[in-house]
Amino acid sequence: MAFKQIIHSKKVLAFLAVFMLLGTNMLMAQTTATADAAKPGVDWLGVGYYVLLFFLLAISVAVIGKILKVYDLSQQIQGKKGIHWNNIMGVICLVFLVVGMAGAYWDITVQGSMSLPEAASKHGVKIDDMFLTTTIITMIVFVITQILLFVFLFKYRHSDKRRAYFLPHNNTIEKVWTIIPAIVLTVLVIFGFFTWQEVENSTDVKGQPASINIDITGHQFAWELRYAGPDGVLGKKDFRLTAGANKLGIDYKDKNSMDDLQADTLVLPVNKTIRLNIFAQDVIHSVYMPHFRVQQNAVPGLPTFFKFTPTITTEEMRRKVEDPKFEYLLYCNKICGSSHYNMQKVVRVVTEGEYNQWIAKQKPYLTPALRTELKLASADQNKSITNNRLALNN
Amino acid sequence: MSTLSVQDHGVAHHEEGHEHHHDTFLTKYVFSQDHKMIAKQFLITGITMAVIAMLLSILFRIQLAYPDKAFPLLETLLGRFAPEGRLDPEFYLSLVTIHGTIMVFFVLTAGLSGTFSNLLIPLQVGARDMASPFINMLSYWFFLTACIIMLSSFFIQKGPAGPGWTIYPPLSALPTAMKGSGLGMTLWLVSMVCFVASSLMGGINYVTTVLNMRTKGMDLWKMPLTIWAFFLTAILGVLSFPVLVAGVVLLIFDRSFGTSFYLSDIVVNGQVMPFEGGSPILFQHLFWFLGHPEVYIVIMPAMGISSEVMSVNSRKPIFGYHAMVYSLIGITVLSFIVWGHHMFITGMNPFLGGVFMITTLIIAVPSAVKTFNWLATLWRGNIRFTPAMLFAIGMVSFFISGGLTGIFLGNAALDINLHDTYFVVAHFHLVMGSAAIFGMLAGVYHWFPKMFGRMMDEKLGYLHFWLTFIGAYLVFFPMHFMGLDGVPRRYYAFTEFASMQRWLSVNMFITWAAIMSACAQVAFLYNFIHSIFWGKEATQNPWQANTLEWTAPVERIHGNWPGELPTVYRWPYDYSKPGAEEDFISQITPLSETMSSNLPHDFEDNPAGLEALNTWTNTQKANEEVK
Amino acid sequence: MAQTQQEDRLNLGAKKFIMWIFIFTSFMLFAALTSGFIVYSGGSGHGLNITLPSSFRYSTIVLVLSSITLFLAARAAKRLDYDKQQRFLWVTISLGVAFLILQVYGWYTLSYKMHIYLVDPNATRSFVYVMTFLHLLHIIGGIIWLISALSGSIKRIPQVKNLYRMEMTSIFWHFLDIIWIYLYVFLLLNQ
């Protein structure tokens, strides 16, 4: 019986091999064919190939299953025990442990090294320290517990000769393994809490120069930047004033608004404290600058901000990551609609001299077009909001 | 024989004349009020939804792996949602949203709690049925309605809801913001209201049944851990789902009546909207006040099932039964005060963030207790590798891995950079998409004989387990590193960023691993369906387990036990007791029948029993000396 | 004895428990709304800043009265005085309907007299509408319970069941009463 089955399955296997060969050939042909065929038509052959492949796989699984069953039965008829599935599973568990651990290690070294380069901001370094501590602690826990789990499975796999050890509880050891994690977590909590407090600390230190204020506004699907002009102060905004060229709703009754600048790239001077004031116009977006370990949601109706100090210029970073085209990026990290996946802005960290040069070249928001649109005479500052609105509505 | 007669079926629903049951097809299979049948209905609906949600995940995974390739088949299948064989970006978001919603709510809340609470609560506490079978039936029908409404949104012009399963307004509140915020979103909300109604009806029933309908001798400390888990889960649901309703009602008002609960300062496409004064953060508070307990609603039944399965199959009492219960209670209580960890970077007060961080990390302590107790249960056991046991073990392995990544996220400072990246996706798929799903599968394999009177095939179970176990690790482990590189979630493609393109090969790998895991589910489905009809007939107690459900006859009768309800004398975990003949002693075996294996510990609050034990051991000793 | 046995068989104790848990869930709903209110008004600096229409005051009185008449009805039912039970149930139902009307009238005054609409940049005001609306939905449910108790009494269903319906109705109705007082006091405090 069993013999027959094997022959049967060999046939199937041979068939499978031929099929695979033919199939790959066909598929190759397909790809070259579709390359120049502009009009997409359903490639039923390709689809059918995969479906058939799956069917064949299922059939071979069924055949193997049958063989196993028959073998088991024949053994039982001969009075033997049949396959010791418990042993097999125990061994697979052990194999899984070894291979899994090796795989995890490989993954951590290979893909782990693809993760972000060193933090390019002051607070980012602290976050990275915190991250390292957490990683070490959790790695230790991970390795120990997984090893225990799978080794126990192998070691205590079923045997008719043995009985399990009746052990309902043991208060001492239970206390130990409640208290130890509690202590470890207390350490993590305290460390984390202070890191968090430092990162989120938003008061300017007295005596040091005030941080540079930059407005960033998210909307579907782009970011708008606004730098303060020579006066160093950003003017007021009111969403109701948004119209036409005044796409941020800047309030030009406020004198401080007059010289505010617009920019395409978020250029930041190195080693200066930056305060990003974050706004959103339509839905929630999120300002995410992973290299600086900065993220803050942009919420309509709820202005937020993030304060940080970049420490590595783009040039330096390019050298560090050995990529001459490297750019820091700012992108949107809160689902916001169809182009959520492409809502980015280049961030460039430069020396102070370069920054001053750059900012001198930026254009004010109040373009001549906007000026006429708002009917703003340069000296006319007395318009009330209602007037303004009237002007907008015409 | 009043005990034999079946309980009444309804509150205000003809109370008389129900003693005789003429089971027609309709009352037996469709409008059934028998908890076992309702459990099966939940299970099969849940599995159907799981398969659908899984297929959705494969669809969007293909997009992530081959962002530049056209698949004409997709256009044939999806029509306008995949013009020229490539998914529409908004439809991608809809797929992700519906995938998440179905998996969390329909598969793991209704499918898991609905199935196993329904099946096991009456059977394991020794009741004839739920407290109110009628409400129980309604609960299923609301659930089914919710499923149908949710799926129907695929057939409307603009497609299903798209703002993520967390439906944060304003995106979900402004129909103009994206296609998925239109009618699809409305259907989502309606479906969710039905779903909450179903969950509440179920939960209310479970709590009541556990508290009021336990059989004689079944005090709280004799309940199996499954019951404890379902009970606490139901309490979580009953307390947190109404909060979601409140949040959803306000959202509906914002969408349909123009109120500004969540909306303020909005300009869409240069058009100033009239909303003022609202707070989008308010919704997030209301949502996560449910949302966080929800993730424990999802994992606790899986924990209970795994505990039970692991104890039975390692032939050993669960280690630290009391500690297991207290840690469940601890998780239940703590889960209400950690919701803010989803909102660390929304602009919430940083001090509040710090507080939430502390509570979040504390929740790892009860989880640690559970983990170590599971390990101790395996230690020196006599482990039988049934498929159920394997899945329970897989659950533990995934829970450790996923829980540990939760420790990173729970740290507010680290969350700044990890929030909404693939690191989060990896975290919750490990704990939820893997651990909780594995708990559910363990339950299916273990209680299949109870539900269908037949056994599932073990070998196919092994195949299913290993492929899924390895597959899930392959899918979700690499995602951590994408997250650490700052790759955001809910991105239609990573082609727009030079820095993300190097993850393409990883994405391809993940997709193929996911396809493999999905194919492995075919083994399960075949096994499941085949075994329902042609499986080997089950014996009454196929796993040699102690709990009450295995004392009920294999034929599933209305009322569960013929004759008297069983009386309970001991806790459910007397496995491999020294001195006992067999390695298990059913809960209905009186202590007086097992004198040789009784321990002083068994008589903790029963001095008379202790006395009897002492005299018995003394005579035993005396006899030996005589010899 | 016979009675308790029947009660056991019908599982009425457990069903009463169901009502209690349902009340918990309802309570959570309103608690969520009120905490939402607090979070909102705290975060946005908006207060209610209106005097609630006087009809809410009257409706409170009406609802308290209805609780009393329902209590009397339940007592009459226990004493097997079905006529009296029915009479008081009728009164309760009409008080319930009166409450409904007063609430709607309250909305009318709010919007037409005081020009405080559902749609308002100050969402605390919208909250008033939503809270009263959800409470009214519950009241409608409560009235249905009252009617079922009344019809049961008229149809002379067995006393166990009559009492059971009365009790379920009472639990629910008194709860609605308390919830309304809670909401009203909450709104008054935030006026």
Ligand code: HEA
């Ligand atoms: C079953 C579901 C489930 C479970 C059980 C958990 C468990 C935990 N989760 Fe998770 N979580 C989700 C489902 C779940 N989560 C989902 C769905 C989301 C995303 C929602 C979305 O945005 O779409 C999420 C998101 C999420 C976030 C938000 C991330 C973000 O958006 O920025 C955070 C942050 O704190 C978090 C933390 C935790 C923690 C600390 C635990 C802890 O309970 C884990 C405890 C367990 C262990 C720690 C392991 C075992 C313990 C030991 C072996 C002992 C020793 C350990 C130590 C000493 C460290 N989770």
Ligand code: HEA
């Ligand atoms: C239970 C929960 C669950 C499960 C099982 C899964 C399963 C899978 N998930 Fe998903 N997923 C979520 C819950 C879940 N997911 C949630 C909540 C989100 C967030 C949505 C949002 O952002 O709004 C999400 C989002 C999400 C993303 C992020 C998309 C994005 O942000 O752009 C991705 C990407 O790869 C993904 C992939 C997958 C894959 C490949 C699978 C699997 O297909 C993996 C392979 C298969 C298995 C491991 C077997 C599972 C078995 C069954 C389903 C059968 C079960 C049978 C019974 C229960 C009896 N999921």
Ligand code: CUA
């Ligand atoms: Cu903007 Cu996502």
Ligand SMILES: [Cu+2]
């Ligand atoms: Cu959470």
